[in-house]
Amino acid sequence: MFENLQDRLGSILNGLTGRGALSEADVAAALREVRRALLEADVALDVVRSFTDRVREKAVGAEILKSIKPGQMVVKLVHDELVEMLGGEGVGVDLHAAAPVVIMMVGLQGSGKTTTTAKIAHRLTTRDKKKVLMASLDTRRPAAQEQLRQLGVQANVDTLPVIAGQSPTDIAARAVQAAKLGGHDVVILDTAGRTHIDEPLMVEMFDIKKKSNPHEILLVADSLTGQDAVNLARNFDERVGITGLVLTRMDGDGRGGAALSMRAVTGKPIKLIGVGEKMGELDEFHPRRIADRILGMGDIVSLVEKAAENIDAEKAAAMAAKMAKGKFDLNDLADQLRQMQKMGGMGGIMGMMPGMSGMKDKIAAAGLDDSLFKRQLAIISSMTKAERANPDMLKHSRKKRIAGGSGTDASDINKLLKMHRQMADMMKMMGGKGKGGLMKQMMGGLAGKMGLGGLGGGMGGMPDLSNIDPKQLEALQKQAEAAGFKPGGGMPGLGGGGGLPGLGGAKLPGLGGGFPGLPGLPKKK
Numbered sequence: 001m002f003e004n005l006q007d008r009l010g011s012i013l014n015g016l017t018g019r020g021a022l023s024e025a026d027v028a029a030a031l032r033e034v035r036r037a038l039l040e041a042d043v044a045l046d047v048v049r050s051f052t053d054r055v056r057e058k059a060v061g062a063e064i065l066k067s068i069k070p071g072q073m074v075v076k077l078v079h080d081e082l083v084e085m086l087g088g089e090g091v092g093v094d095l096h097a098a099a100p101v102v103i104m105m106v107g108l109q110g111s112g113k114t115t116t117t118a119k120i121a122h123r124l125t126t127r128d129k130k131k132v133l134m135a136s137l138d139t140r141r142p143a144a145q146e147q148l149r150q151l152g153v154q155a156n157v158d159t160l161p162v163i164a165g166q167s168p169t170d171i172a173a174r175a176v177q178a179a180k181l182g183g184h185d186v187v188i189l190d191t192a193g194r195t196h197i198d199e200p201l202m203v204e205m206f207d208i209k210k211k212s213n214p215h216e217i218l219l220v221a222d223s224l225t226g227q228d229a230v231n232l233a234r235n236f237d238e239r240v241g242i243t244g245l246v247l248t249r250m251d252g253d254g255r256g257g258a259a260l261s262m263r264a265v266t267g268k269p270i271k272l273i274g275v276g277e278k279m280g281e282l283d284e285f286h287p288r289r290i291a292d293r294i295l296g297m298g299d300i301v302s303l304v305e306k307a308a309e310n311i312d313a314e315k316a317a318a319m320a321a322k323m324a325k326g327k328f329d330l331n332d333l334a335d336q337l338r339q340m341q342k343m344g345g346m347g348g349i350m351g352m353m354p355g356m357s358g359m360k361d362k363i364a365a366a367g368l369d370d371s372l373f374k375r376q377l378a379i380i381s382s383m384t385k386a387e388r389a390n391p392d393m394l395k396h397s398r399k400k401r402i403a404g405g406s407g408t409d410a411s412d413i414n415k416l417l418k419m420h421r422q423m424a425d426m427m428k429m430m431g432g433k434g435k436g437g438l439m440k441q442m443m444g445g446l447a448g449k450m451g452l453g454g455l456g457g458g459m460g461g462m463p464d465l466s467n468i469d470p471k472q473l474e475a476l477q478k479q480a481e482a483a484g485f486k487p488g489g490g491m492p493g494l495g496g497g498g499g500l501p502g503l504g505g506a507k508l509p510g511l512g513g514g515f516p517g518l519p520g521l522p523k524k525k
Helices: 003-017 024-040 045-061 070-086 113-126 144-155 168-182 199-212 227-239 257-266 287-294 300-310 313-324 330-342 345-352 357-365 370-381 385-389 396-406 410-431 438-449 470-482
Strands: 101-106 132-136 186-190 216-222 244-248 270-274 282-284
Touching: 003 024, 003 070, 003 287, 024 045, 024 070, 045 070, 045 257, 070 257, 070 287, 101 113, 101 199, 113 132, 113 144, 113 186, 113 216, 113 244, 113 270, 113 282, 132 144, 132 168, 168 186, 168 199, 199 227, 216 227, 227 257, 244 257, 257 270, 313 330, 330 370, 330 385, 330 410, 370 396, 370 410, 396 410
Parallel strands: 101 186, 101 216, 132 186, 216 244, 244 270
Antiparallel strands: 270 282
């Protein structure tokens, strides 16, 4: 969604950070480019104007610390204002009310209201362990109520039985009553949409609001519609009154201006964003994390949260035990590839890693895209159980058979085997004997450097990510930055730039320069 804006702002701000001193003319020229980049991203004109004015005011009056270059100070000011424009702190769906908490979904037809209703219900059921009832109030669109029922079956969430001939307000009253009798914690009302805002729609929304007394009124808007979505939010807020926004299709290739403008124009928080079509692809909106991503600073907290959600704890423990013995076969490699696919593939992971935003093109040019994972999984799936456990037995005739079964050729199989050998060697080194293995030494040294002495136990010194609170993760990221892990620093050997400051000079194999001198690694003689 924000790729174009990320590239533009990245190149503008990189030009500033590399210079020792900045004149007022330099700052003015950079802000002119920032303004142009935001306007091209379809951000509302008045929002852009106030944004650049605030940055200019602060940049002129800012005290430049001796340890910080003026260019870095401007980047910080742009980042802080971007966070402010997006809403400061993230706001989730508020469930602090007497049960059943009523959530009313409003929006235009085709914005993804019904699907989003099911996604929110699924999220509340699985993550918050709430008992949810969904009710469709859309009596006009053919099969709208049947669609919600089907989605309820898919998400394993209760839906209100359909009674033909009832008006939307009657269905709303019946849904609240049924939720009380059924002991539900939350009831979500999926209202009807129109192709455009009209008077009968607004009257109907107001009547439903009066009848059901919702605690949350969430406007579902398609982020690809640009400034129309902003006008829509303003109209709904004036007539019905909304408590928050849900933006759908944030994984699309739109310019992202609606997301950046909406909070500033309406004053209402963006609470959730749809990032895919699957039931679980609905994320909370964190302004600071989005701003980090737009400015190419990565989003380690979201990456770790995604890992905690998608990584199977039992499989991870079994993998750690095998690593400790220095074992790593093709079944393990296949598991690793599947985990990466679940976490959004190479592009999704790289987009969240600090300093890696400029690497996407280089990685794609090197052929390291998600189609490579699929090809490698096809090759591994075409092998016998014995071949997967013992890759050394793969001679020419077997490779020919595997190539035929997976639609690849011998060179693809050789590349996969070479990659496996390198990873297996690394696993042996990490799980090797003496001082608890290299991985444990590295993590122990890293924990010590960050003042986190308690991270020594568990899987080779790795903390149990599934039990870490998001606030702890935020604190962990700040501690890492204080210890010298600056976002956007880049990784030498991968074309990134300044490296991880203050960490010495040894290499990890296979990274052509690697992470310089991670704590616990022996120094070069």
